[in-house]
Amino acid sequence: MTAQAQDLVGATRKESRRLFDSWWQEMTAAAGDGRPTAYVFVMGSFNELLRVFDFVINFPEITALQTAVRGQSMAYLQAAEDYGFSPDICGYVKVDVGLQLKGGEHPHGRVPRPALALATNMCNTYVKWAEFWEHHYGCPVFVLDLPAWRGAGAAPDPADPAFERDRRYVEGQLRELIALCERITGRPFDIDRLRESMAETNRMAAVYHEVLALNRHRPAPFNAAREGITYQGIANLYRGAPEGTQFFALARDELRERIRLGLGTVPDEKFRLLLAGTACYTHFKRFVELFESWGGVFVLSTYMIFAGGGFVPGFGYDLTRPLESLAEQMLQAAWWGFTGSMFYPQEWLANAVRDWGVDGICLHGVKSCRTTSTGLPDVREWLRTQRDVPGLFIQSDLVDARLWSDAQIKNRVDAFFEALAARKAGAGR
Amino acid sequence: MGELERIVDDCRALVEDPSYPAVRRWLADHPGGKVLGHFQVYFPEELAHAAGMLPVKIMGAGSTVQIRQADARIAAFVCSIVRSSLELALSGRLDFLSLFVIPSICDAVRNACGVWVRNFPQFPTRVLYFPQNAASAHAVDYLAGEYARLVRLIEETTGQPVTAERLAASIAVFNENRRLLRELYRIKRETPWLLSALEAYVLTRAGGVMPREEHNALLRRVLELVGQRPAKRQDRIRVVFEGGYCEQPPLDMLAVIQDACYIVDDDLLIGLRWLVDDVATDGDPLANLAWAYLNASSYSPVQHDPRKPRAEMLLRRLRAAGADAAIVAAPKMCEPGLEEQVHYTRTLEAAGIPYLVLEFEETMTTFEQVGIQVETFAESLLFEFA
Numbered sequence: 146m147t148a149q150a151q152d153l154v155g156a157t158r159k160e161s162r163r164l165f166d167s168w169w170q171e172m173t174a175a176a177g178d179g180r181p182t183a184y185v186f187v188m189g190s191f192n193e194l195l196r197v198f199d200f201v202i203n204f205p206e207i208t209a210l211q212t213a214v215r216g217q218s219m220a221y222l223q224a225a226e227d228y229g230f231s232p233d234i235c236g237y238v239k240v241d242v243g244l245q246l247k248g249g250e251h252p253h254g255r256v257p258r259p260a261l262a263l264a265t266n267m268c269n270t271y272v273k274w275a276e277f278w279e280h281h282y283g284c285p286v287f288v289l290d291l292p293a294w295r296g297a298g299a300a301p302d303p304a305d306p307a308f309e310r311d312r313r314y315v316e317g318q319l320r321e322l323i324a325l326c327e328r329i330t331g332r333p334f335d336i337d338r339l340r341e342s343m344a345e346t347n348r349m350a351a352v353y354h355e356v357l358a359l360n361r362h363r364p365a366p367f368n369a370a371r372e373g374i375t376y377q378g379i380a381n382l383y384r385g386a387p388e389g390t391q392f393f394a395l396a397r398d399e400l401r402e403r404i405r406l407g408l409g410t411v412p413d414e415k416f417r418l419l420l421a422g423t424a425c426y427t428h429f430k431r432f433v434e435l436f437e438s439w440g441g442v443f444v445l446s447t448y449m450i451f452a453g454g455g456f457v458p459g460f461g462y463d464l465t466r467p468l469e470s471l472a473e474q475m476l477q478a479a480w481w482g483f484t485g486s487m488f489y490p491q492e493w494l495a496n497a498v499r500d501w502g503v504d505g506i507c508l509h510g511v512k513s514c515r516t517t518s519t520g521l522p523d524v525r526e527w528l529r530t531q532r533d534v535p536g537l538f539i540q541s542d543l544v545d546a547r548l549w550s551d552a553q554i555k556n557r558v559d560a561f562f563e564a565l566a567a568r569k570a571g572a573g574r
Numbered sequence: 575m576g577e578l579e580r581i582v583d584d585c586r587a588l589v590e591d592p593s594y595p596a597v598r599r600w601l602a603d604h605p606g607g608k609v610l611g612h613f614q615v616y617f618p619e620e621l622a623h624a625a626g627m628l629p630v631k632i633m634g635a636g637s638t639v640q641i642r643q644a645d646a647r648i649a650a651f652v653c654s655i656v657r658s659s660l661e662l663a664l665s666g667r668l669d670f671l672s673l674f675v676i677p678s679i680c681d682a683v684r685n686a687c688g689v690w691v692r693n694f695p696q697f698p699t700r701v702l703y704f705p706q707n708a709a710s711a712h713a714v715d716y717l718a719g720e721y722a723r724l725v726r727l728i729e730e731t732t733g734q735p736v737t738a739e740r741l742a743a744s745i746a747v748f749n750e751n752r753r754l755l756r757e758l759y760r761i762k763r764e765t766p767w768l769l770s771a772l773e774a775y776v777l778t779r780a781g782g783v784m785p786r787e788e789h790n791a792l793l794r795r796v797l798e799l800v801g802q803r804p805a806k807r808q809d810r811i812r813v814v815f816e817g818g819y820c821e822q823p824p825l826d827m828l829a830v831i832q833d834a835c836y837i838v839d840d841d842l843l844i845g846l847r848w849l850v851d852d853v854a855t856d857g858d859p860l861a862n863l864a865w866a867y868l869n870a871s872s873y874s875p876v877q878h879d880p881r882k883p884r885a886e887m888l889l890r891r892l893r894a895a896g897a898d899a900a901i902v903a904a905p906k907m908c909e910p911g912l913e914e915q916v917h918y919t920r921t922l923e924a925a926g927i928p929y930l931v932l933e934f935e936e937t938m939t940t941f942e943q944v945g946i947q948v949e950t951f952a953e954s955l956l957f958e959f960a
Binding site for chain 2: 233307318514518
């Protein structure tokens with residue numbers, strides 16, 4: 146390995162740590178000095194707009210996930226359940242509630258109080274979650290409606306009057322949000338700063354797609370469940386910021402180097418998999434290991450699609466009309482998220498199976514997320530009967546360790562790989 | 575058995591029959607007629623009515639249908655009403671549908687829409703996005719546009735034009751229905767010994783599965799008969815039941831509760847009573863319906879509207895009904911209901927209002943535990959008030 150290659154391999158991991166640390170330092174500082182903080186979610190991001198007003202941006206889904214990876218989510222869940230929240234609701238919500246009840250104290254730092262809470266209807270639980278902050282802190286809550294997939298029809302066409310009607314509604318709401326941000330921060334809206342941030346997102350989105358596409362290579366240079374979650378985190382936290390673009394350029398270069406060196410994410414790639422849904426973060430290492438021990442690699446995940454910035458293929462803001470274009474892209478992203486990976490994903494999944502050379506799909510239903518999980522058994526059935534794509538459906542959770550049943554999941558995973566192996570052998574591959 | 579009791583019994587039989595007998599009777603009387611099904615909570619049924627369609631509320635199957643096929647299509651941690659409604663369709667019991675509309679009330683049902691679209695290509699299934707940014711200055715215009723979009727689909731389905739005149743006439747029919755339901759609830763609030771909660775419930779629920787003109791006639795007769803009842807007031811605590819806006823508690827659960835309390839108000843099937851005043855019949859009917867949805871309406875955990883703080887609305891409901899206490903219920907696995915429960919109970923606690931928390935599922939078949947809980951709660955309050 147050359148010195149240059151040694152520099153690159155592993156560089157992404159180091160840089161991601163630095164960026165996560167930097168975000169936590171900013172949050173912890175804001176908790177002390179009172180700089181206005183906006184709470185937002187990973188689906189339907191407002192980063193470009195919020196950066197104009199210099200908000201610190203908190204993503205509670207990310208902070209919740211991090212507690213689980215650290216093995217500390219249960220204490221927060223318990224605090225929320227003691228407060229009155231049911232065991233049957235979203236674990237992300239409860240971890241965050243527990244975090245707020247503990248004064249924002251997190252294993253990575255301290256979460257500041259919200260000056261503003263923003264949600265979209267991409268997940269109805271977002272709205273209920275934001276209402277908790279409203280009740281707890283008395284902060285304003287702004288819900289942005291993104292009417293998107295309605296059950297039928299091709300991808301939205303900007304020339305369609307119905308789409309234009311939706312776009313005008315979203316733009317009108319964004320203008321109301323801008324007025325609210327001005328009131329909260331005392332800063333005037335600067336459309337040129339918005340334009341700069343959107344230009345940065347355009348650059349980042351292009352490199353993000355390059356990174357995803359590199360995993361079409363055999364062997365795959367990254368695992369979409371493991372490295373993928375880091376990429377998603379950075380895509381959300383640093384959307385609209387130069388650090389985000391630079392990170393993905395670095396990741397792209399490292400992945401290219403890994404491909405050049407023949408380094409797959411597992412030593413001997415045998416099965417290429419697609420993860421529909423999320424991983425289980427209380428047992429993250431174990432989750433990935435169950436598949437990698439069979440030489441199985443997640444080459445793509447729907448989580449990277451619907452919660453990785455919502456960068457529609459061909460994504461690009463029109464900087465000559467920033468607000469109009471922001472509204473348009475948010476709608477397109479919502480539509481893409483709903484049909485590409487959530488409510489009506491079968492065609493998208495079938496195409497991804499073809500394009501990424503996937504042998505089988507793992508559909509992971511999590512109790513915490515009915516948005517992504519409700520119809521997964523039906524999607525598996527459709528893929529099996531209509532496209533002859535093998536699928537494994539398992540259930541656990543994102544952050545609630547009580548819902549992980551190791552023996553049961555392992556049995557199902559093992560049986561799935563045995564079937565995949567038999568299928569490959571039968572196909573003479 | 576008197577006439578009123580017979581009407582109530584007929585309504586109970588109607589709502590407990592998963593074969594939708596009133597719908598099938600209507601279809602027999604209207605050859606070629608089309609049925610629009612809609613899921614909870616609220617749907618502007620006037621849009622379907624104006625095209626000559628029969629709007630029907632699809633609200634689960636209770637314990638009348640065994641889930642056989644739906645469990646293989648939907649994840650296990652999803653509420654019962656979503657699964658049983660799908661089971662009704664998979665088992666052919668909703669074969670009369672020409673169109674199905676799912677309001678975007680929660681994550682489970684919106685995702686389930688994809689399951690319906692994949693499995694029932696013979697009729698369109700559509701999501702209806704009600705504004706969650708209800709206070710936006712653009713919300714009424716947006717919602718009127720959503721209604722116009724639906725009207726176009728209804729026109730395609732029926733081949734009937736939906737004119738402003740027809741819509742105004744339909745709004746008048748439903749205004750009458752809402753007025754009659756308000757009267758029914760006034761009686762329940764003011765003289766609950768004349769009309770039990772269970773009776774009021776089945777009388778209300780029948781409206782969701784029968785032609786509304788028939789329901790209006792039925793309610794008019796009921797209101798005449800109720801005043802003639804010789805029932806006497808009993809010494810019971812007065813409660814508001816909150817938590818029945820979507821999945822419905824079993825009838826026997828309501829019976830157990832009313833054995834110990836007067837349920838003087840509730841949010842059961844709130845969608846049928848969502849609009850709290852008459853909708854204007856002059857001007858643009860779609861704009862009128864959209865305005866009413868946003869500005870002259872009740873509340874539920876699945877609508878975000880900063881102008882209607884729900885816990886405060888619950889306190890108002892309690893005060894208006896002269897209630898002593900609240901029963902704050904939620905269906906198992908219902909994300910919005912269970913989350914709202916926390917805020918409701920904390921607000922009630924702060925206001926010093928006694929409450930009882932109950933969890934239910936439409937498929938429940940034993941009620942001893944609920945009975946003991948409610949009885950103990952009621953007795954403790956009677957003792958305290960004494």
